[in-house]
Amino acid sequence: MKVLRIAWKDTLTRFRDRKALIGLLAAPLIISALIGLAFGNINFGGSEPPLSHIPIILVNEDDGQLGQVYEDVLTSDALADLLDVTKMDDLQAARIQIEQGEARAVVHIPTGFSNQIIPASTGASVGQASIKIFTDPTSTVAPVIVKSIIEQISAGINTVNLAAEISAQQAMEYAGILGPELARLAEILPEELSQENFDFETQKLSLNKSQVGEVQQDINAFAYFVPGMAVYFLMFSMFGGARSILDEESRGTLPRLMTTPTPISEIILGKMGGTFLTGVLQFTILMLASRYIFQLSWGNSLLGLAMIVLLTVFAASGLGALLTSFTRNQLQANVVGMTVSLVFGALGGSFFSTQNLTGALDFASRLTINRWAMDGLTKLTISGAGFNEVLTEAAVLGVIGLVTYALAIPAFQRRFVK
Amino acid sequence: MLRKIFAIAALHLKTTYQSRSALLFGLAMPVVFTLVIGAAIGQQEGPAAEAWELFVVNEDRGELGSQLVQNLEANPVLEVRLEDAETTRAELDAEEISAGLFIPEDFSARLLDGESLSLDFIANIKDALSGQVVEQAVQAALNELASSIDIAAASLRVATRLGLFEPGLAGAPSEADYQREAIDSARARMQSGPPITVQAIQQTQRKEPGDAIPLGFNQSSPGIAVIFAMFFVMAGTSSLVVERERGTLSRLMTAPVSKGIIMAGKLLGVYISASVQFAIMVLFGVFALGVDWGAEPPGIILMILAFTFSITGLGILVASMVRTSSQIDAVSTILIMPLAGLGGAMWPLEIVPQWMQQLAVFLPSGLAMRGFHDLITRGLGLQDVLLEAGALVAFGVVFLAVGAWRFKYE
Structure with missing residues (x-):
């Protein structure tokens, strides 16, 4: 008692x-x-990136059409929520913006980028070039997202350019059979390789994902932290x-x-x-x-x-x-x-x-x-x-x-x- | 006057660490926390160099299925094992393997017809990390194959328009052969290196920067230190309240020194012991566990001194607002946790809403994290954190002034 x-x-x-x-x-x-x-807004079980309005800087020194492709995609409406893109001319100044915490990444497209990639004449091989992404070392998620976006754009460009190279080279192998018709290659190629003929919006091969093991529901932050x-x-x-x-x-x-x-x-x-x-x-x-x-x-x-x-x-x-x-x-x-x-x-x-x-x-x-x-x-x-x-x-x-x-x-x- | 302040500070340190267990805890606490940090960092060195096992069920009647398998095998991250559907499903159900990929029998036929398709991919939820790695590797192999098919389709269209497949053209290949040839050359071309490569580089002044995409816990050692430093300081200032409760503070007041000097001495004691504890955490971390604290010791020292100063101020401010020692525990925890969270010490600030990111600059914890990150991860120097250190000192002065003014000595 x-x-x-x-x-x-x-x-x-x-x-x-x-x-x-x-x-x-x-x-x-x-x-x-x-x-x-x-x-x-974060769904712990989901795979959606939790970020939005990631501040990035684009330094596009290329005066050709490919640099413009990156610029167009990065500033497109589809990415408007995810990225806040600022354009700068000076790479050094842009990199300092990362140090000051103003940007999470700087995407650098070098001078002559398009010229290096696009072959000088029909049938010539596609060249090589590299895009550099400078990332904020204190940031863990944003660099991964930015890198994967740039890789996706690059993969599309790679496909179109290799398609041009291979279509031309393969056709030339049959020059003997095709005869004077081959001369039309220079005219047909750009038409067949126009953007409309490539669909980068839908993924041709995707994964139908499922999971085995203990079923995990989407966890919201409260359910864990309370x-x-x-x-x-x-x-x-x-x-x-x-x-x-x-x-x-x-x-x-x-x-x-x-x-x-x-x-x-x-x-x-x-x-x-x-x-x-x-x-x-x-x-x-x-x-x-x-x-x-x-x-x-x-x-x-x-x-x-x-x-x-x-x-x-x-x-x-x-x-x-x-x-x-x-x-x-x-x-x-x-x-x-x-x-x-x-x-x-x-x-x-x-x-x-x-x-x-x-x-x-x-x-x-x-x-x-x-x-x-x-x-x-x-x-x-x-x-x-x-x-x-x-x-x-x-x-x-x-x-x-x-x-x-x-x-x-x-x-x-x-x-x-x- | 200074001598009196130092004498009281020394007295405070002496009484605090007089008992062996208090000394042990004062010094052991930082060591224990550093061990936790070190272990946590050690855990997170990213996916090991080993390959992840992937079971592949290839039922494709055409050739593209085996080409996909070749693409998968070319990736050093994956250890591909070809199995039948039954075995793979059984292994997955028994949760023995981390993932299985199923290539259907009409895979080639549908792809060559230009269809889009989706392959069954089953991952074991237990291996969340390996599942993710495997999934990315598989998707990369799929993308490569899809790209070859796109390229071949374009080449076929061009050849068709050139009239290569018109009936009656002697020596011309069949459409199917032409397409297959194109796929082969596309794959060969891509494996020898794609035209555009993407390189990620960390923007840091450090001589030996880490991976471009660092993994979670590498970021968090200053964060954990900042959280625990706040707890140390609060525990130190709460000793003032405990002394007031036990009457030792009023006994000290009978001495022929002013309240201001007693307060200054006490706070100096708290400040010294907190700075020492922070330093122990850093030193033990660096030398015993290999925790990365950057290459700029003077900057780190400045930030530690400035941060503990601001928190000592906060501590006396809290002490001035409460009556009992159990209250100060509650109030300091309720202050420390939000300060830690909002300042970016518990998770990277990039994942929180923008208003929270902006708020961090106005918090001692946020300023400290910014300074430590500038020094450790960005590799900047002492002069680059003067602003943060100055702001911390300013915070400290304001807190100290208000706290010391409002503190009741008995």
Whole structure:
């Protein structure tokens, strides 16, 4: 009974402190909203480039028709949303624009480009030339997009030019049979090689893609980061809750409590019970708020969700108790708590997806509460898994909780009963 | 006066690191984070040099199917294995292989008729990265074949108009032979090097620039350092609030020095320890893990000093607004995470909406990231980051002034 009374009193105190509520509830929601804003238009499962209006500079030193082809395509309406093209004459000045963060790429078409490619006479071989793209080294996505656009244009030009070369050369091989008719080649060739005869819009050979393996739905940013932030801030409040035992110790209220006939283990359990209750409430309110504010679905299995949430809070509060029982004072507990929540957050997938981790890093990630909680939660929310499919995660979290509490309570007892 | 400030700073550092565990955490924290960063970077060296296995089911009755297979085999990224449909589907269902490509029996016939077609390509979702690499390689082989067919079609049209296939022309080839010949010469021509090549080059002053298209985590070591530096500083300034709670601050006030000097000394202590922690992260990263911090140490030092200064200011500002140490934890996290995200420390800014990109210039985190990127990835020098460093110092001065003015000592 006493355990429950202490727990309830602590929970009430915590939810009455308006500034502490910021950390419990507002922070995770605000940060999720911000991440959602940043990634709002990005479909994590899709392949569409998430960028638009990429600032690029075109330095076209070619005075022939091919340079003009690049210019026309890059400034066409079809690419107007994707690229913001500026024309410049001075390559050096253009490259400095990249350094100043004003452009993500500079496309350079050299002098005499068309003349190098287009054969001087009908039937002569096509020459070679190169286009250089200077890219922003701090940028990862834009250079790939710009390069693939330039490659596509180049592939089209290559096809037309090789078609001219091969058509002429092949026809000339039959000069003996064709006789004087061959003289019409110079007239027919340009007609047959006009743009209309080549369709670069539709891909002649494409892939009909399908996937095997676990079906992955399109993930929106909220579905990943709301649980991520919820778990991260849960760790904070759980460590803070455990630390409150030290606050009472230094304020002298704990020794006073200990003069009452309440055994120390009950006091500790009461304090930790309050922390646990706070965590459950915090998580529940966050789930409800994100459901109504961000329309985030928390999956189909209420039972599975309840199990994962309760066991996550259990494990996190247990770890908080264990760490606190070994630290000397609040200051130290503060530093330790902050370190562990940050490391766990980073490794366990609260900030970055753990999907691509392998080897030692993946192993380290699996040592964190965050990872198991996130795996369980995203299985339920994103993959729509049921109760049975998150039993492993639940079991691991349960074991972490049991072990940490089993170590923490005797440690506190030793510490306070001197 | 200066001597008093330094004395208080030294006292602060001494009390902070007095206990062995605090010292351990103060120094171990940066090392642990750097390990995380280093491991993350080590993970992301891009697709390994090994080839990706691709099962190909070629049921084509014509020749183009095997030409496509040759195109695929010519790509060193792919390890092509010809299998029947049944085996390939079974292997895919068992999730044993990463991808399978199916060439239908009427492949050549339809292509030569000028039709467009789509080949079944099945990828295993588990290998998202290899699936993507394989898919791109397969599409490149398809494009090459499609281009040969376009070229041959043009050549056939020209020959037709020249009258090569008019009936009764002695020694003239059949249309089918002519087309096949054209496809062969087109493929040979393309394999010997296409007319236009496209070259991507990183715009950097670094002597040894990296790949033109860098992969994710290479970008993120300064980002992670910036995030954690903010946490270190906030933890440092929160010690002021803790000291106020425990009464040690008011005890210090009884000494015959002004509040301003005490505050200056304390902040100097916080500033020194945060700068040292940042430096440990960088040094440990560079020397123990080979993390790339650029070739411009003076610039990096300047940016570290300027950035920790601005964040120390922010820290005292936050400390002046809260009452308890648990509040400062909540408030600093709620500040740090958005600062990190909006400043480009958590993800590259290029992927966020434009207004967010522009906002970054007005945030200490954004300025720091800009400076670090200029030095590390762009290879610019000290003089190129003076503006960023100056702006950070200006931020710091404003924050410090407001924070120190509003801070309540008891």
